[in-house]
Amino acid sequence: MALSRQQVVTTAVDLLRRYGLGDLSMRRLARELGVAPGALYWHVANKQELLVEVADVLLAEIPEPPTDRPPAEALTGVAVAIREALLRVPDAADVVALAYAVEPGSARPFRDLARLVHDAGAAASERDEVATLVLHHILGSVAAQQNRALVAQVDPDLPAPAATSDAKAFEVGMAVIVRGLATGRD
Amino acid sequence: MALSRQQVVTTAVDLLRRYGLGDLSMRRLARELGVAPGALYWHVANKQELLVEVADVLLAEIPEPPTDRPPAEALTGVAVAIREALLRVPDAADVVALAYAVEPGSARPFRDLARLVHDAGAAASERDEVATLVLHHILGSVAAQQNRALVAQVDPDLPAPAATSDAKAFEVGMAVIVRGLATGRD
DNA sequence: ACCTGAACACCGTTCAAGT
DNA sequence: ACCTGAACACCGTTCAAGT
Numbered sequence: 001m002a003l004s005r006q007q008v009v010t011t012a013v014d015l016l017r018r019y020g021l022g023d024l025s026m027r028r029l030a031r032e033l034g035v036a037p038g039a040l041y042w043h044v045a046n047k048q049e050l051l052v053e054v055a056d057v058l059l060a061e062i063p064e065p066p067t068d069r070p071p072a073e074a075l076t077g078v079a080v081a082i083r084e085a086l087l088r089v090p091d092a093a094d095v096v097a098l099a100y101a102v103e104p105g106s107a108r109p110f111r112d113l114a115r116l117v118h119d120a121g122a123a124a125s126e127r128d129e130v131a132t133l134v135l136h137h138i139l140g141s142v143a144a145q146q147n148r149a150l151v152a153q154v155d156p157d158l159p160a161p162a163a164t165s166d167a168k169a170f171e172v173g174m175a176v177i178v179r180g181l182a183t184g185r186d
Numbered sequence: 187m188a189l190s191r192q193q194v195v196t197t198a199v200d201l202l203r204r205y206g207l208g209d210l211s212m213r214r215l216a217r218e219l220g221v222a223p224g225a226l227y228w229h230v231a232n233k234q235e236l237l238v239e240v241a242d243v244l245l246a247e248i249p250e251p252p253t254d255r256p257p258a259e260a261l262t263g264v265a266v267a268i269r270e271a272l273l274r275v276p277d278a279a280d281v282v283a284l285a286y287a288v289e290p291g292s293a294r295p296f297r298d299l300a301r302l303v304h305d306a307g308a309a310a311s312e313r314d315e316v317a318t319l320v321l322h323h324i325l326g327s328v329a330a331q332q333n334r335a336l337v338a339q340v341d342p343d344l345p346a347p348a349a350t351s352d353a354k355a356f357e358v359g360m361a362v363i364v365r366g367l368a369t370g371r372d
Numbered sequence: 373a374c375c376t377g378a379a380c381a382c383c384g385t386t387c388a389a390g391t
Numbered sequence: 392a393c394c395t396g397a398a399c400a401c402c403g404t405t406c407a408a409g410t
Contacts (some may be wrong), residue, residue, distance in 0.1 A: 002374065026403060036376050038405075043374095046335075047403065057296050088192030097326075126358050132330075133323055133359035140283075140322025147287030151234075173319035180366030188393065212384060222395050224386075229393095233384065 003035060005043040016054060020090035020150075026050075048098070055080045055099030058092055059107040071119035072182065078116060078175045079134055082109050083170060086142045089149065093143035100135070110135065121181045134177060141170045189221060191229040195239045200343045202240060206276035206336075212236075234284070241285030244278055245293040247271065257305035258368065264302060268295050269356060272328045279329035286321070296321065307367045313370055320363060327356045 011032055015024045026047055030037040046049045060084045065078040071183040105111065105128065114131040122130050145166045193233040197218055201210045202316040212233055230236045248271045251264040291297070291314065300317040307318050331352045 009384080025401085037403080039375050042402070083258070097329055098333060102329055102337050104334075107225070126362075128364055129355040129358035131356060132326075133362060136322050136326025136330075136359075137319055140318075140326055143283055144287055144290070144318075144322075148290075149304060151288050156401080169315040169318060172315035173322075176312075176316055176319060176366035177362055177368045180362035180364070183365045183369050211382085213382080223384080224396080225394050227385070 003033060003039060003043060008033070008040060008043050009050065012050055012054050013057050016091065016095065017089055021094060022091075035176050048102075049073075052099045052102050053097055055096045056088055056107065058086070058096065059099075062076045062109045065112055065116065071116060071121070072175075072178045075113070075116040075120045075134070076171070076178060077110070078112050079138055079174055080171070082113075083138050083142055086138070087145065091146060093146055097139050097143070100139075105131075117181070120178060130177070130181065134140060134174075137170070137173050137177070141166065189219060189229060191227060194219065194226060195236065196228050196242050198236055199243050202281065203275055207280060208277075222336065234288075235282055238285045239286050241282045242293065244272070244282065245285075245295050246277055248295045250294075251298055251302065257307070258364045261299070261302040261306045261320070262357070262364060264295070264298050265360055266357070267297075269324050269328055272324070273331065277332060279325045283325050283329070284339060286325075291317075303367065306364060308311055316363070316367065320360070323356070323359050323363070324357060327352060327359075364366060 008029070012024060016034060017031060018072055026040055027037045030040055062082055065074055065081070068076060086096065099107070106113070110131065111136050114127050117130045117134065118124065118127045145163060193214070194326055196209060197213055201215060201218060212226055213223050229238070248268055251260055255263060258338065262283070262294050271283065285293070291300070296317065300313050303316045304313045305322065331349060
């Protein structure tokens with residue numbers, strides 16, 4: 001049966017999940033699908049477009065935030081949930097950052113962030129800016145942890161990964177943001 | 187005369203500044219230096235090590251913060267200065283993020299950030315965590331703006347770059363952080 | 373409509389051999 | 392000590408030609 005765009009994207013996500021961005025090449029993907037490399041370009045314009053599609057799949061899998069908690073707590077909750085979801089996929093931070101450059105704010109988790117930032121007390125005029133700050137904190141935290149793991153594979157004379165202290169550091173940052181929000185309310 | 191490690195790094199920085207990360211290949215660098223690709227590997231272990239060296243050069247060029255301003259203002263000042271310095275070099279955010287994974291907190295501008303975060307009222311126990319938050323905000327902001335410019339080259343049917351609104355958004359984020367810091371003081 | 377074969381113009385890295 | 396030549400195992404993308 002004929003190859004489909006869906007199939008290409010799904011297999012790409014699978015490859016990313018299993019081996020990381022370094023092994024997600026158009027040629028490797030074609031091999032995985034039992035097809036010549038050129039065939040992919042009938043379904044997808046180029047690799048960048050494919051990666052945006054991959055990022056959309058990853059973001060769509062992030063659970064929606066519960067609605068029964070106070071706003072500040074809920075905001076930290078989604079931020080942590082997004083962070084943990086991305087941490088599970090190798091190089092997810094890089095892939096999502098690229099997608100975010102192409103279509104900023106279009107993914108659902110971003111819109112969740114913006115809404116909760118507003119509920120947590122931000123002025124309407126600052127909603128998107130603060131949501132972006134939270135997003136940068138998430139992506140930066142995930143990228144740092146994932147890149148550190150990647151570097152440690154090659155260069156094993158570095159400080160231990162210490163994932164729990166990364167999580168702690170992330171929450172300290174979120175607490176500062178939440179406090180800054182509440183203070184800004186008028 | 188023989189090639190030196192310094193020369194390799196300096197030429198790499200030059201290539202990055204002029205053409206971006208996409209044209210900073212070991213082979214292109216060797217050509218620029220009038221040498222065979224293999225020669226580079228006598229001076230540098232691999233490309234990753236070279237990029238860390240390149241990042242160190244970029245960070246070393248960032249001016250030191252003035253000491254005559256109130257701490258909160260000085261903190262925002264360095265953050266803006268680091269952001270502007272990195273914005274001038276294509277793909278600087280990616281390069282610095284990689285270096286940060288290898289040697290977190292070793293570069294001088296990072297230490298400046300941590301010191302000013304402390305002066306601005308953070309508990310000593312939260313100093314590095316908040317400095318990291320500021321760093322993520324800087325790198326995220328720079329990466330978003332630079333990747334957006336890069337994408338616009340290929341895909342010219344997107345919203346205009348709007349660099350000034352990026353700068354505004356960055357300062358809104360810094361204001362939230364600074365407020366969150368002051369509130370946390372005891 | 374969908375895919376293959378083959379090419380084009382590249383990569384990072386290694387390593388025997390030269391000077 | 393420092394570098395070349397040549398190779399190894401790859402890339403992303405294009406495009407005539409096939410079915």
